[in-house]
Amino acid sequence: MSVVGIIVEYNPLHNGHVHHYAKAKEISGAKHAVAILSGPFLQRGEPGIVSKFARAEMALAMGADLVIELPVSYAVQPAEWFAFGSVALLHATGVVDSLCFGTESGTLDLLLPLSRILAEESTELQERISVYLNEGMNYPAAYSRAAADAAGFSGMENEILDVLQQPNHTLGLHYLIALKRLASPLRPFTIPRIHAGYHDKMPAHSAIASATAVRRMLLEQDLGAAAPYLPESTLDILAREFREGRGPVTWDSFRGPLLHSLLISSPQDLASFHEVTEGLEHRLRRLLPTLKEPVVDELLKALKTKRYTHTKLQRMLSHILLQHTKEEMAPSALAAGPGYLRVLGFSSGGQELLKKMKKTASLPVIVKTSSFEHPQLELDIRASAAYANAFPNPEVRHIFRDYLEFPIRYTL
Numbered sequence: 001m002s003v004v005g006i007i008v009e010y011n012p013l014h015n016g017h018v019h020h021y022a023k024a025k026e027i028s029g030a031k032h033a034v035a036i037l038s039g040p041f042l043q044r045g046e047p048g049i050v051s052k053f054a055r056a057e058m059a060l061a062m063g064a065d066l067v068i069e070l071p072v073s074y075a076v077q078p079a080e081w082f083a084f085g086s087v088a089l090l091h092a093t094g095v096v097d098s099l100c101f102g103t104e105s106g107t108l109d110l111l112l113p114l115s116r117i118l119a120e121e122s123t124e125l126q127e128r129i130s131v132y133l134n135e136g137m138n139y140p141a142a143y144s145r146a147a148a149d150a151a152g153f154s155g156m157e158n159e160i161l162d163v164l165q166q167p168n169h170t171l172g173l174h175y176l177i178a179l180k181r182l183a184s185p186l187r188p189f190t191i192p193r194i195h196a197g198y199h200d201k202m203p204a205h206s207a208i209a210s211a212t213a214v215r216r217m218l219l220e221q222d223l224g225a226a227a228p229y230l231p232e233s234t235l236d237i238l239a240r241e242f243r244e245g246r247g248p249v250t251w252d253s254f255r256g257p258l259l260h261s262l263l264i265s266s267p268q269d270l271a272s273f274h275e276v277t278e279g280l281e282h283r284l285r286r287l288l289p290t291l292k293e294p295v296v297d298e299l300l301k302a303l304k305t306k307r308y309t310h311t312k313l314q315r316m317l318s319h320i321l322l323q324h325t326k327e328e329m330a331p332s333a334l335a336a337g338p339g340y341l342r343v344l345g346f347s348s349g350g351q352e353l354l355k356k357m358k359k360t361a362s363l364p365v366i367v368k369t370s371s372f373e374h375p376q377l378e379l380d381i382r383a384s385a386a387y388a389n390a391f392p393n394p395e396v397r398h399i400f401r402d403y404l405e406f407p408i409r410y411t412l
Contacts, residue, residue: 003353004030004098005090005186006064007083007175009038011048011215013058013234016194016208021062023191024100032065032349034096036086038075039380040387041322043082045314047254047387049215050247053401053408054237056344060410061233066350067408068093069342071376072383073329076318078139081334083174084181088337091184094360095353098187099179103172106192110163115176118147125150138309140170168193219248245393251296251314253390258321259294265320274329275316280308322383328375339374342366345408369402 004024010017025033037059039052048055056067074085090096103111118125128146133139144164163169172190179186194208209217209229217226218238227235241247262270262284270281280303287302296317303313319329327333341363346354357365366372369381381402388398397404 001032001095001356002028002030002098003032003034003065003093003096004028004100004189005034005036005093005096006100007036007070007086007090008059009042009048009211010055010058011042011046011211012050012055012218012230012238013062014209014211014214014229015231016210018062018231019194019208020100020102020191021064024189027189027191028098028100028187030098032353033063034066034068034090034093034350034353035059035064036070036089037067037344038070039072040383041072041076041318043075043077043079044311045076045316045318046251047249047318047390049218049249050238050241051249051387051398051401052344052384054241054246057408057410058234058237060345060347060350060408061237062231064347064350066346066353067344069344069380071338071342072322072324072379073334073376074338076315076324077329077334078315079170079174080177083171084178084334085338087175087178087184087186088182089341089363091179091182091186092338092341092361092363093353093357094362095356096186098189099175100189100191101168101172101175102193103168103190104166104193105163105169106190108172108176108188108190110160111169111173111176111190112188114147114160114163115173115180117150118173119177119180136307138307139312140309141165144170219250246388246391246398249387249390251300251317253392254321254386255294255296257386257390258296258317259288261320261323262288270320272325273316274319274324274326275312276320280316322379322386324379328379338363339376340364340366340372342369342377342380343407345410347410351409367407 006021006024021033037052037056041047052069059067068089070086074081090099125146128149129142132142132145147164148160176188179188207228214226214229223235223239267281267285270276270284283303291298291302300310300313304310341361343366364372369377384402385399388394391398
């Protein structure tokens, strides 16, 4: 029974994702698909437009058999740790035998040899990264330049640098590096993105748009404007969530609790949180009184510099909001890997996979959070509660849903 793994956020699930899912099953020859889904807060440091449960339902409605949550410890992280946590979960299931992800080129010809070189974090690579950081580059640019240098492919430095500066290539490279570090037998496949770039703010195709463009239409216009780019099941789920006061959720939904934390925290308190680095605690406190409006977007604009990417700053604010300490997110803690497989939902086919996973999984399979304790799980539960508390119409049953409900059982 062949099973392909996909690593997703579905913010929200759109027609491009449907294409990826179908091609992933086609090129891998898989009968079933397992999705690793980010929880309430995503890799770029922003909240999901609707809850992890609604996005898991979107995945199941599309055809995925089993949806497993990526712990927030890995979900709100740079590409290296996001990829490591995701691949580690797929590897730990014991039932997934391949991984399919999207890239700009749709080929592994350059990424595979690069991953073999970079899987071992050499001292030379780290030193080169430090040099470029000291020259004023942000971390993604410094890593890309250092990786291109370390690869040493004669005459291909510019080509490598170009590849590494594309977001899906960067994630894909780190998926491959994670496979090497875990000595995982999962077979990697990739497909090219079609009709929409990762950051495209406006659609250029009649049926496929980036998630960025879809969210923009949902927030600035309405569901009707985004409808051509969404499967009907996603449209129905979004309509229900919005109607029942569980979305849309944006950074501004957290303005109150975030600003409260910033206002009552000393610079020393702020410095204890993950990704508050290089004096950003002082910059935060200094800029707060200068904002035109007390909104998160204004704060992000004020904080932005050449050295700090928008994504880095969003992740920092997420960690402050959720009170993630440097100790909790230390590389040594993350390198140990996720501590469990938290099931968000499954179909009838997924139920078969769960039965098999009870025998094959190398991590505990969690269907009821109240029956299991783990520091990472506690962070997940706190993040979900904080997220639901920011709904337009929060309810106790939503805030404590992780405790009160079992995974989604999806039937057609």
